[in-house]
Amino acid sequence: xxxxxxxxxxxxxxxxxxxxxxxxxxxxxxxxxxxxxxxxxxxxxxxxxxxxxxxxxxxxxxxxxxxxxxxxxxxxxxxxxxxxxxxxxxxxxxxxxxxxxxxxxxxxxxxxxxxxxxxxxxxxxxxxxxxxxxxxxxxxxxxxxxxxxxxxxxxxxxxxxxxxxxxxxxxxxxxxxxxxxxxxxxxxxxxxxxxxxxxxxxxxxxxxxxxxxxxxxxxxxxxxxxxxxxxxxxxxxxxxxxxxxxxxxxxxxxxxxxxxxxxxxxxxxxxxxxxxxxxxxxxxxxxxxxxxxxxxxxxxxxxxxxxxxxxxxxxxxxxxxxxxxxxxxxxxxxxxxxxxxxxxx
Ligand SMILES: Cc1ncc(COP(=O)(O)O)c(C=O)c1O
Numbered sequence: 001x002x003x004x005x006x007x008x009x010x011x012x013x014x015x016x017x018x019x020x021x022x023x024x025x026x027x028x029x030x031x032x033x034x035x036x037x038x039x040x041x042x043x044x045x046x047x048x049x050x051x052x053x054x055x056x057x058x059x060x061x062x063x064x065x066x067x068x069x070x071x072x073x074x075x076x077x078x079x080x081x082x083x084x085x086x087x088x089x090x091x092x093x094x095x096x097x098x099x100x101x102x103x104x105x106x107x108x109x110x111x112x113x114x115x116x117x118x119x120x121x122x123x124x125x126x127x128x129x130x131x132x133x134x135x136x137x138x139x140x141x142x143x144x145x146x147x148x149x150x151x152x153x154x155x156x157x158x159x160x161x162x163x164x165x166x167x168x169x170x171x172x173x174x175x176x177x178x179x180x181x182x183x184x185x186x187x188x189x190x191x192x193x194x195x196x197x198x199x200x201x202x203x204x205x206x207x208x209x210x211x212x213x214x215x216x217x218x219x220x221x222x223x224x225x226x227x228x229x230x231x232x233x234x235x236x237x238x239x240x241x242x243x244x245x246x247x248x249x250x251x252x253x254x255x256x257x258x259x260x261x262x263x264x265x266x267x268x269x270x271x272x273x274x275x276x277x278x279x280x281x282x283x284x285x286x287x288x289x290x291x292x293x294x295x296x297x298x299x300x301x302x303x304x305x306x307x308x309x310x311x312x313x314x315x316x317x318x319x320x321x322x323x324x325x326x327x328x329x330x331x332x333x334x335x336x337x338x339x340x341x342x343x344x345x
Contacts, residue, residue, distance in 0.1 A: 012323035028243035040239030052192025056221035066199035066212035074136040077102030086145035112146020117158035148284030206248035207324040273342040306337035
């Protein structure tokens, strides 16, 4: 079986552009975006800024680059970022904050979406010459390693208060903020109003092939443009990619509810085997195999034999992800295979 024939539940990044999206890409008006002359990129940036109620946005090639541009905007070299110990920015971005921004990161113990703003408040270190001053707090909405958990709006409001009291910035790694919006019904502009900067991604749940945006004030996004160029992220006729993003925003946000419903069905199917790590709210289904006879690799190998791909995140941690490329037929195959494998071990 080729990967295309398998039911791929490894990640929501595995989607391929739909026929409608490819048509939009082929028809895109383009120009040189480093000169600011790509009309489709400019339209996408304006549209995303407006969605989040901010002045400006900047198209970047990846979620990692969008996060790292934002962190460099908020935290000068040698100063400090606070985030969850399992945050994407300190787990999967290959030390970029330190390597590119000279940023010192300090983490609160892994809690996923269940952040206690008081714990964060107590970690903040003031300005001065003696200790590393805290400049920004980053949260992740939804939380990837936290099983797609959604940080409640009230928690975010409290965190905004904590940040304001201490005079530090608040960043949101919103790679899957669309999922939080659909799951909790909080508007994107409400989320946007709580953060100094956001990074939002078009190539995960939304199904575009490439692209994230940094969102913030006009002044910050002007500086972000320089940082992006320095990092090698200045793209030329990027309107072809921006067109995919615009198509995704128009057609693929509301349908995330289908991904959430399919994830809930997967969660229900594996729950009797005691492997569900946490309550499933969005499109990620984290599996904790510490008490199961199968470890994560063995489960993934057995699932592959049955035509289903899953992610191995650790020796006893695995993950299933629903997305635009998964239909009911694929879901049924997974719903038949996974309980059979878990029951047989
Ligand atoms: C929460 C989160 N932030 C950022 C990223 C980085 O995105 P990219 O892979 O486009 O660099 C990811 C990727 O999976 C993610 O899950």
